[in-house]
Amino acid sequence: MITVENLTKSFPNGGGTLRALDGVSMEVPAGAVCGVVGPSGAGKSTLARCVALLEKPDSGAIRVDGTDLLSLDGKALRAARRQIGVVPQGDSLLRQRTAAGNVALPLEAAGVSTPQRRARVAELLDLVGLTDKSSVYPDQLSGGQRQRIAIARALAAEPSVLLADEPTSALDPTTTDSVLTVLDRARSELGVTVLVVTHDMAVVRRIADDVAVLEQGRVVEHGKVLDLVADPASRIGTTLLPETDQAEPLRPTGGDHDVVAEVVLVGFAAVGALLPEASSRFGVELAILGGGLTRLGDTPVAKFRVGLSGERSEAALKWMIERDAHVRRAPVCVDGAAA
Numbered sequence: 001m002i003t004v005e006n007l008t009k010s011f012p013n014g015g016g017t018l019r020a021l022d023g024v025s026m027e028v029p030a031g032a033v034c035g036v037v038g039p040s041g042a043g044k045s046t047l048a049r050c051v052a053l054l055e056k057p058d059s060g061a062i063r064v065d066g067t068d069l070l071s072l073d074g075k076a077l078r079a080a081r082r083q084i085g086v087v088p089q090g091d092s093l094l095r096q097r098t099a100a101g102n103v104a105l106p107l108e109a110a111g112v113s114t115p116q117r118r119a120r121v122a123e124l125l126d127l128v129g130l131t132d133k134s135s136v137y138p139d140q141l142s143g144g145q146r147q148r149i150a151i152a153r154a155l156a157a158e159p160s161v162l163l164a165d166e167p168t169s170a171l172d173p174t175t176t177d178s179v180l181t182v183l184d185r186a187r188s189e190l191g192v193t194v195l196v197v198t199h200d201m202a203v204v205r206r207i208a209d210d211v212a213v214l215e216q217g218r219v220v221e222h223g224k225v226l227d228l229v230a231d232p233a234s235r236i237g238t239t240l241l242p243e244t245d246q247a248e249p250l251r252p253t254g255g256d257h258d259v260v261a262e263v264v265l266v267g268f269a270a271v272g273a274l275l276p277e278a279s280s281r282f283g284v285e286l287a288i289l290g291g292g293l294t295r296l297g298d299t300p301v302a303k304f305r306v307g308l309s310g311e312r313s314e315a316a317l318k319w320m321i322e323r324d325a326h327v328r329r330a331p332v333c334v335d336g337a338a339a
């Protein structure tokens with residue numbers, strides 16, 4: 001588990017200072033993947049570098065599995081550093097070493113014996129699906145393969161936390177997928193807590209349990225992805241959901257419909273069954289006016305704009321809400337028109 005409390009970090013900037021982190025607090029539960037997103041210059045890399053102990057914050061606290069990293073020095077600090085695997089931004093492999101040689105580096109530094117080292121490198125190459133590239137040099141690997149080797153190297157010393165800074169930048173979607181599969185495997189098979197800095201919402205969509213949005217050195221949204229998509233006020237939630245369309249504002253009624261609403265459904269049962277069940281149970285006609293389906297990690301999620309027609313439309317909507325559908329209605333003025 002990673003806990004960051006009220007972290008600040010400034011850099012000299014011209015004559016003055018630039019606050020790269022301005023009171024950042026967030027938490028990543030053990031074994032979760034958290035995506036850190038936000039515009040360029042928001043402080044994402046600075047946050048990751050502080051957690052990786054590559055940058056010293058001005059104030060605040062960083063705890064990994066309960067240990068306060070900023071209070072450590074000497075041997076304890078070196079031990080804490082081993083708990084944190086880092087996949088740096090860009091190409092970071094040593095070109096004169098093979099794929100296996102790169103993965104072995106942290107094990108050599110830790111003085112691990114040759115037989116143990118070989119066994120561990122073989123396991124890691126299996127984990128990232130590159131056993132057949134063990135003797136190949138970085139120049140002969142594709143960008144995605146190099147990134148997977150960098151992930152294997154970061155995992156070599158069995159860290160409890162993995163930090164990856166833009167691990168998929170400049171990769172095509174298929175290659176991105178192979179890198180994300182490996183990060184997901186690190187969490188599911190090794191139980192590693194993963195913090196991924198990214199511009200790419202596909203990363204959040206595919207592997208993030210949690211997300212933190214940084215803007216100008218502050219956390220403006222933070223939480224579980226599946227909670228944020230259910231919250232109409234969440235900008236990141238809205239970005240991750242299908243668009244229900246339309247320049248058209250949401251109105252309480254519209255066209256032939258007695259009720260118009262936007263409905264967010266999370267999970268197999270809700271996505272597959274809730275709308276047809278509501279329609280048949282309450283004898284209402286239910287028209288899909290916009291929206292669609294997506295998948296967040298392994299969870300199907302839908303957002304639809306629906307029109308309900310029939311006397312029991314309100315009852316059908318209430319029944320859906322009771323079954324955890326997240327429903328947004330247009331505000332209604334006293335005369336019944338949209339506000």
Ligand SMILES: Nc1ncnc2c1ncn2[C@@H]1O[C@H](COP(=O)(O)OP(=O)(O)OP(=O)(O)O)[C@@H](O)[C@H]1O
Nearest residue numbers: 011012018020038039040041042043044045046047
């Ligand atoms: N070593 C440094 N010296 C001076 N300024 C820095 C340093 N590192 C970062 N900054 C500044 O701090 C701010 C935050 O930078 P940071 O790299 O953390 O943002 P980011 O969100 O990761 O951006 P990007 O997505 O473009 O990588 C930026 O204005 C950047 O120029």
